[in-house]
Amino acid sequence: MDRKWVYLFTELEAVESTVADWEGVRTLLGGKGANLAEMSRIGVPVPPGFTVTTEACIAYLAEEGRFPSDIWAQELDALKRIEALTGKEFGNPKKPLLVSCRSGAKFSMPGMMDTILNLGLNDEVAEGMVTLIGDARFVYDSYRRLIQMFGTVVREIDDEVFDEVIEQRRLEAGVATDPELAAEDWMAVTQRFKELVKIHSHAPFPQDPIEQLKAATEAVFDSWNTRRAVDYRNASGIPHDLGTGVNIVTMVFGNMGETSGTGVVMSRNPSTGEPGLHGDFLVNAQGEDVVAGTRQTFEISAMAERFPQAYQQLCDIADLLERHYRNMQDIEFTIEGGKLWLLQTRNGKRTAQAEVRIAVDMVDEGLLKREEAVLRVSPEQVDFYLHPQFDETARRNAQLIATGLNVSPGAAVGLVAFDADTAERWAKDEGKPVIMVRPETKPDDVHGMLAAEGIVTSRGGRTSHAALVARQFGKPAVVGVEALEIDLDDREARVGDLTFREGTEISIDGARGEVYLGALPKVIPDIQDAWLSRLMEWADDFRTLEVWANADYPEDAERARSLGAQGIGLCRTEHMFFEEDRLPIMREMIMARAHHERESALDRLLPLQRGDFEGLFRAMDGLPVVVRLLDPPLHEFLPDHKELMRELAELKLRLQHLDTLREIDNTLEEIRAKQDFLERTEELLETNPMLGTRGVRLAMLLPELTRMQARALFQAAAECVRDGVDVKVEVMIPLVSHVNELRTQRRIVEAEARQVMDEEEREIPYKLGTMIEIPRAALVADVIAGDAEFFSFGTNDLTQTVFGMSRDDAEQGFLIKYLEDGVLADNPFATLDQEGVGRIMRQAVELGRKTRPDLEIGICGEHGGDPRSVEFCHEIGLNYVSCSPFRVPVARFAAAQAAVREAGWKPMPAAPRDMKRPSGKAKAGKASKKEAAVTT
Ligand code: PEP
Numbered sequence: 001m002d003r004k005w006v007y008l009f010t011e012l013e014a015v016e017s018t019v020a021d022w023e024g025v026r027t028l029l030g031g032k033g034a035n036l037a038e039m040s041r042i043g044v045p046v047p048p049g050f051t052v053t054t055e056a057c058i059a060y061l062a063e064e065g066r067f068p069s070d071i072w073a074q075e076l077d078a079l080k081r082i083e084a085l086t087g088k089e090f091g092n093p094k095k096p097l098l099v100s101c102r103s104g105a106k107f108s109m110p111g112m113m114d115t116i117l118n119l120g121l122n123d124e125v126a127e128g129m130v131t132l133i134g135d136a137r138f139v140y141d142s143y144r145r146l147i148q149m150f151g152t153v154v155r156e157i158d159d160e161v162f163d164e165v166i167e168q169r170r171l172e173a174g175v176a177t178d179p180e181l182a183a184e185d186w187m188a189v190t191q192r193f194k195e196l197v198k199i200h201s202h203a204p205f206p207q208d209p210i211e212q213l214k215a216a217t218e219a220v221f222d223s224w225n226t227r228r229a230v231d232y233r234n235a236s237g238i239p240h241d242l243g244t245g246v247n248i249v250t251m252v253f254g255n256m257g258e259t260s261g262t263g264v265v266m267s268r269n270p271s272t273g274e275p276g277l278h279g280d281f282l283v284n285a286q287g288e289d290v291v292a293g294t295r296q297t298f299e300i301s302a303m304a305e306r307f308p309q310a311y312q313q314l315c316d317i318a319d320l321l322e323r324h325y326r327n328m329q330d331i332e333f334t335i336e337g338g339k340l341w342l343l344q345t346r347n348g349k350r351t352a353q354a355e356v357r358i359a360v361d362m363v364d365e366g367l368l369k370r371e372e373a374v375l376r377v378s379p380e381q382v383d384f385y386l387h388p389q390f391d392e393t394a395r396r397n398a399q400l401i402a403t404g405l406n407v408s409p410g411a412a413v414g415l416v417a418f419d420a421d422t423a424e425r426w427a428k429d430e431g432k433p434v435i436m437v438r439p440e441t442k443p444d445d446v447h448g449m450l451a452a453e454g455i456v457t458s459r460g461g462r463t464s465h466a467a468l469v470a471r472q473f474g475k476p477a478v479v480g481v482e483a484l485e486i487d488l489d490d491r492e493a494r495v496g497d498l499t500f501r502e503g504t505e506i507s508i509d510g511a512r513g514e515v516y517l518g519a520l521p522k523v524i525p526d527i528q529d530a531w532l533s534r535l536m537e538w539a540d541d542f543r544t545l546e547v548w549a550n551a552d553y554p555e556d557a558e559r560a561r562s563l564g565a566q567g568i569g570l571c572r573t574e575h576m577f578f579e580e581d582r583l584p585i586m587r588e589m590i591m592a593r594a595h596h597e598r599e600s601a602l603d604r605l606l607p608l609q610r611g612d613f614e615g616l617f618r619a620m621d622g623l624p625v626v627v628r629l630l631d632p633p634l635h636e637f638l639p640d641h642k643e644l645m646r647e648l649a650e651l652k653l654r655l656q657h658l659d660t661l662r663e664i665d666n667t668l669e670e671i672r673a674k675q676d677f678l679e680r681t682e683e684l685l686e687t688n689p690m691l692g693t694r695g696v697r698l699a700m701l702l703p704e705l706t707r708m709q710a711r712a713l714f715q716a717a718a719e720c721v722r723d724g725v726d727v728k729v730e731v732m733i734p735l736v737s738h739v740n741e742l743r744t745q746r747r748i749v750e751a752e753a754r755q756v757m758d759e760e761e762r763e764i765p766y767k768l769g770t771m772i773e774i775p776r777a778a779l780v781a782d783v784i785a786g787d788a789e790f791f792s793f794g795t796n797d798l799t800q801t802v803f804g805m806s807r808d809d810a811e812q813g814f815l816i817k818y819l820e821d822g823v824l825a826d827n828p829f830a831t832l833d834q835e836g837v838g839r840i841m842r843q844a845v846e847l848g849r850k851t852r853p854d855l856e857i858g859i860c861g862e863h864g865g866d867p868r869s870v871e872f873c874h875e876i877g878l879n880y881v882s883c884s885p886f887r888v889p890v891a892r893f894a895a896a897q898a899a900v901r902e903a904g905w906k907p908m909p910a911a912p913r914d915m916k917r918p919s920g921k922a923k924a925g926k927a928s929k930k931e932a933a934v935t936t
């Protein structure tokens with residue numbers, strides 16, 4: 001044997017001897033195989049079986065669909081050992097062994113790959129089983145399922161081909177549901193299915209069980225590379241080279257009459273996180289009946305009455321598995337003749353709210369440490385709380401079309417699209433928001449679901465495909481809207497008297513399970529959720545990095561503060577002049593040729609600026625406010641050159657049609673003024689405005705501008721201090737590349753500040769610092785720090801200048817291709833390029849602090865709200881990140897994760913053996929003290 005490709009569930013020790021840890025076990029066996037083996041080990045009832053490894057899958061795919069080496073021989077050998085364990089034989093009609101063949105990759109890809117049940121049945125075995133157990137109905141129901149699955153999975157025949165036969169049979173028998181069909185019906189269906197397989201695949205259904213097993217194994221391996229699986233991996237960031245394991249499991253039957261059943265449960269509510277089993281259950285059915293949503297399922301609580309003992313055992317096992325894995329579990333089970341069997345456990349998919357609640361509850365239950373809870377929840381899940389929900393009044397007044405199951409919360413508005421391709425086309429190509437509405441969804445629909453704003457289905461339960469996928473990708477979804485009749489041929493849907501066509505605008509509330517006609521306005525959810533608040537409290541205890549906000553207006557500052565901002569890291573003063581009544585004055589100031597004209601404009605701007613600053617200081621009472629002096633890229637403030645040319649041409653044309661001398665004189669005057677304006681604009685226009693007269697460069701040309709801003713700032717501060725406000729002013733000079741720029745501006749600010757303070761008879765302590773957003777400034781940070789009390793990395797410009805790519809154009813041009821082709825892994829304007837931009841930042845921090853050890857350093861580019869970039873900022877020792885107000889909670893959380901990770905904590909010890917925890921001494925500073933408190 002050159003290598004071991006197949007492991008029985010009872011051979012976990014052998015697996016562990018070849019890999020480093022539990023992660024390695026999952027990599028080799030896939031998640032499902034690893035967990036089946038783990039369950040066997042801890043005494044949970046699991047049917048005997050074995051796993052063909054992911055390595056075997058990779059080898060098989062590399063050989064383009066042939067079993068290399070002795071994989072197949074090992075599989076047959078494992079089958080023999082299962083026969084010995086169960087006392088049954090594969091293909092023997094007297095003591096038949098039936099098995100299922102299930103995929104199972106390292107990372108769960110629900111429904112993306114294939115499963116075949118009841119392998120080992122053929123005509124002879126079916127007859128033998130009828131003799132053995134005397135239940136022909138059960139046997140032929142099982143047999144037809146095998147042929148159906150074999151036909152669709154191995155021979156790639158359409159589902160509908162088989163579904164139609166069953167539907168027809170129900171009609172003929174005059175019954176509404178499958179369980180009402182009799183043995184003869186299933187025998188006839190079985191016969192017809194065999195014919196259909198032959199007709200559609202030009203080969204008969206194989207009667208040789210060994211041939212069935214081999215074809216099924218190959219089909220599962222092949223399903224790794226189906227379009228839906230590849231799409232799913234792309235969307236979930238799962239690598240394509242992992243391969244899937246194949247699990248061969250002894251069949252246990254939930255469809256063996258009224259003492260049998262099957263179900264899927266989550267150990268807690270996957271929408272809300274509430275404790276207690278949550279899921280669906282069916283009597284006399286096989287697993288896929290529950291997931292497919294083809295039969296009306298019962299709430300799991302109904303099982304307590306029907307199978308009290310098995311229900312209690314299930315509750316106990318769910319509890320055991322949760323404690324074992326320290327995570328909410330998604331469990332598949334079957335009851336065969338009253339005996340409970342577990343077929344699968346995995347960490348359950350859940351909504352953001354459920355993730356937060358479960359993490360917090362598990363700390364209270366002693367299952368997790370606070371640090372682990374903080375690592376369990378992703379910054380994106382915190383972000384969820386900042387997303388819109390429907391306005392409550394509008395919702396109450398809206399036309400409710402129908403209700404269904406509230407499986408994935410959030411509010412979504414879009415046009416109804418009845419299939420995945422239409423949904424994708426409308427959303428991606430035409431930029432329209434879409435709600436995908438389907439009878440049910442299948443893995444082939446995933447691309448449409450990803451493109452849609454939300455999902456509605458008329459069938460299916462809480463664990464249906466639609467619900468799972470929607471939750472995973474945070475798409476609002478309502479499923480099982482029974483009142484909804486979808487007519488795919490006529491492209492319309494009906495609910496009672498109401499008919500609506502494809503393209504109709506609807507709104508869905510995934511938290512309430514409601515569908516409304518028309519577009520409802522949305523509001524931001526309440527971030528004060530009790531569980532989130534506790535989690536955020538812990539996060540704030542752990543983090544060492546402060547989180548400030550970029551805010552230009554008092555109301556932004558108030559919002560930022562309410563979301564936990566500890567300061568304003570960037571007030572872009574030029575944004576204060578974008579408003580309609582201010583822009584003309586600002587433009588006048590920029591365009592002025594004569595000193596007195598500029599002074600007049602500045603005089604009018606001064607009180608406006610003062611008012612804005614006052615508002616900011618009051619909103620941030622007690623917290624620092626970094627006011628950046630004007631940094632207007634000139635092209636944003638200059639008049640439109642083309643428009644000026646057109647206006648001038650019009651005036652000249654008008655001149656030719658005028659009669660009176662007075663009119664001509666007036667128009668000539670207008671032409672002269674326009675001409676002058678145009679010339680001035682042309683003087684100021686630059687070929688490369690982003691590398692032009694911006695930031696400090698404009699201030700060097702117009703020192704009166706700095707004077708006006710400094711005056712407004714210190715007057716506002718004095719006024720606020722007079723009213724008892726605790727003002728912490730920081731004046732920031734933008735776009736500095738040479739220390740002399742900073743020195744010049746510092747002198748102007750200091751002089752003006754002194755003058756205002758004398759006039760106001762009040763001392764206003766303040767800091768003066770600079771942005772680091774030009775590579776030269778970063779390279780000479782030690783020199784610059786001599787004149788700066790703080791640095792703030794302007795990583796928007798720093799990225800632009802380090803890469804030498806325009807922040808205005810790159811994302812519409814070559815950068816898209818770079819990202820598509822993988823030349824760059826991430827958009828450097830969204831996620832800090834640690835290798836390049838990051839290196840220069842790290843160096844600037846070291847140089848700056850060499851000159852001034854207490855140098856305060858932050859970041860105020862867009863990266864300040866990006867979790868990965870926040871982690872990097874923590875790593876290089878910044879004091880704070882500053883981001884837009886709505887990102888503040890996300891950044892707080894990301895900062896906490898960075899600190900906890902640095903101390904050696906991991907989010908997911910998947911099994912207790914791996915639960916080695918850091919001692920709590922790994923970190924210095926504030927967090928380590930807290931850590932000591934919570935880890936004891
Ligand atoms: C930056 O360049 O990162 C920055 C914050 O300044 P602005 O975006 O205003 O140029």
Ligand code: MG
Binds near residue numbers: 773794797
């Ligand atoms: Mg900048």
